[in-house]
Amino acid sequence: MSVDVARARADTPGAETVAHLNNAGAALPPRPVLDAVVEHLRREAAIGGYEAAAERQDRAEHTYDAVARLIGAERDEVAIVENATRAWDMAFYSLRLQAGDRILTTNAEYASNYIPMRQVADRTGAAVVVVPDDEHGQVDVDRLTAMLDERVKLVSLVHVPSQGGLVQPAAAVGAACRAAGVPLLLDACQSVGQMPVDVGEIGCDMLSATGRKFLRGPRGTGFLYVRRGLIESLEPPLLDLHAAEWQPDGSYRIRPDARRFENWECNVATKIGLGVAADYALGVGLEAIRERVRALAGELRERLAALPGVTVHDLGAERSAIVTFAVDGHPTAEVVAALRERGVNTSLSPAAYARLDFGRRGLADLVRASVHYYNDLGDLDRLVDAVEAL
Numbered sequence: 109m110s111v112d113v114a115r116a117r118a119d120t121p122g123a124e125t126v127a128h129l130n131n132a133g134a135a136l137p138p139r140p141v142l143d144a145v146v147e148h149l150r151r152e153a154a155i156g157g158y159e160a161a162a163e164r165q166d167r168a169e170h171t172y173d174a175v176a177r178l179i180g181a182e183r184d185e186v187a188i189v190e191n192a193t194r195a196w197d198m199a200f201y202s203l204r205l206q207a208g209d210r211i212l213t214t215n216a217e218y219a220s221n222y223i224p225m226r227q228v229a230d231r232t233g234a235a236v237v238v239v240p241d242d243e244h245g246q247v248d249v250d251r252l253t254a255m256l257d258e259r260v261k262l263v264s265l266v267h268v269p270s271q272g273g274l275v276q277p278a279a280a281v282g283a284a285c286r287a288a289g290v291p292l293l294l295d296a297c298q299s300v301g302q303m304p305v306d307v308g309e310i311g312c313d314m315l316s317a318t319g320r321k322f323l324r325g326p327r328g329t330g331f332l333y334v335r336r337g338l339i340e341s342l343e344p345p346l347l348d349l350h351a352a353e354w355q356p357d358g359s360y361r362i363r364p365d366a367r368r369f370e371n372w373e374c375n376v377a378t379k380i381g382l383g384v385a386a387d388y389a390l391g392v393g394l395e396a397i398r399e400r401v402r403a404l405a406g407e408l409r410e411r412l413a414a415l416p417g418v419t420v421h422d423l424g425a426e427r428s429a430i431v432t433f434a435v436d437g438h439p440t441a442e443v444v445a446a447l448r449e450r451g452v453n454t455s456l457s458p459a460a461y462a463r464l465d466f467g468r469r470g471l472a473d474l475v476r477a478s479v480h481y482y483n484d485l486g487d488l489d490r491l492v493d494a495v496e497a498l
C-alpha cells in the first residue's frame with residue numbers, strides 16, 4: 109500500500125498555501141485532528157470543562173488504545189503527558205542512580221535529555237558515557253555491547269535525532285540491552301509517525317514521544333511508554349492525587365499503571381486530538397509513510413547536493429525524513445528567513461541542541477528541512493528554487 113498523496117493533501121489545510129518542510133518542528137495536522145480538538149473546545153465552552161470531559165470520556169480513553177496500537181504496547185503501559193521532554197524526564201528521574209553507576213548515551217543525544225543526565229550525574233557521582241559511532245556515523249553497536257557491564261544502569265538512545273538525517277539501529281541496540289539486562293530508554297520523538305515503531309520489536313523498556321511532529325497531533329501533547337514489568341519499580345519524581353491515592357491512614361498508594369507518570373489536569377481537547385492523530389497515522393500506514401518520506405528526503409538531498417555551494421550533512425546507513433544542509437557564504441538564519449519569505453518553512457538546528465554531534469563535526473548550526481508524506485515534489489521545487497536564488 110502506498111500513500112494517497114492527493115487525499116493526504118486534500119485532508120491537510122495549509123498544504124496548498126505553504127511548502128511546509130518543518131515537520132520535525134511541528135507538522136501540519138490533518139483535518140480530523142483539527143476538528144476533534146476544536147469540537148471539544150466548543151463543547152467545553154457550551155457545557156463546562158468537567159462536563160464535556162465526562163460526556164466524551166470514551167474519546168479521551170481511546171487515546172490510550174490508539175497510542176498503544178501505534179507502538180505495539182498495552183494501554184496500561186501508556187501515559188499521556190504534555191510533550192516528549194516531560195515523558196522522558198518522568199522516566200529518567202524515576203531511576204535511582206548512585207556514585208559509580210553509568211548511563212550510556214550516543215553522539216546523537218538531544219540537549220533536553222543530556223542536561224538531566226548531567227544534572228543527575230553531577231548530583232550523584234554517576235557518569236554519562238558516550239558510546240562511539242561506527243563508520244556510518246550511527247552508534248557502534250559492537251562497542252556499545254562491549255560497554256554493557258554491571259555499572260551501566262541505563263542506555264539512552266535517540267532513535268532519530270533532531271539535527272540530522274540519521275536513523276539509529278534501535279532494534280540492534282535493544283537486543284544488546286536485553287541480553288545484558290540493562291534498561292533502554294528510547295527517545296522516539298522524531299521517529300513516531302514517520303516510520304513503524306514497535307516497542308517489542310525494538311526491545312526498549314521505556315519510550316518517549318511527542319504529538320506535534322511526525323505524528324501530526326496537537327501541540328502540547330506527548331506520551332511515555334513503560335514496559336509493564338518495570339512500571340511498579342519506577343517511583344515517579346512528581347506525584348499528585350492522580351498518580352497516587354491518599355489513604356485514610358495518611359499514607360499514599362501510587363497507581364500500578366503507567367498513569368503514575370501523568371498529572372491530574374490536562375488539556376482534554378488535545379488529548380483527544382492525539383488519539384485521532386495516532387488513528388490517522390495507522391490509517392495511512394506507517395510502512396507506507398516511511399517509504400514515502402525516505403523517497404522525498406532522498407530526492408531532496410540529491411537535488412540540494414547538486415547545487416553549487418550547498419553541502420548536505422546527514423549521516424547514517426539508514427536515513428530519515430530530516431535533511432540538513434548549509435549554504436556557503438550564507439548564515440543559516442539568513443537562509444531560513446529567506447526561505448520563509450518565499451513560503452517555505454524550514455528551521456535552524458543550533459549546536460546547543462546537539463553539542464556532542466555538532467561539536468565533533470565542527471558545526472555551529474544547519475538548515476533543517478523535514479519532509480512528510482503529504483509534501484509533494486512542488487514543495488521540494490520551491491525549496492530548491494529558493495536556495496538556488498540565494
Ligand SMILES: Cc1ncc(COP(=O)(O)O)c(C=O)c1O
Binds near residue numbers: 218269270
Ligand atoms: C530527538 C528529540 N527529543 C526530544 C525532543 C523534545 O520534544 P518536546 O519538544 O515535545 O518536548 C525533541 C524536540 O525537538 C527532539 O527532536
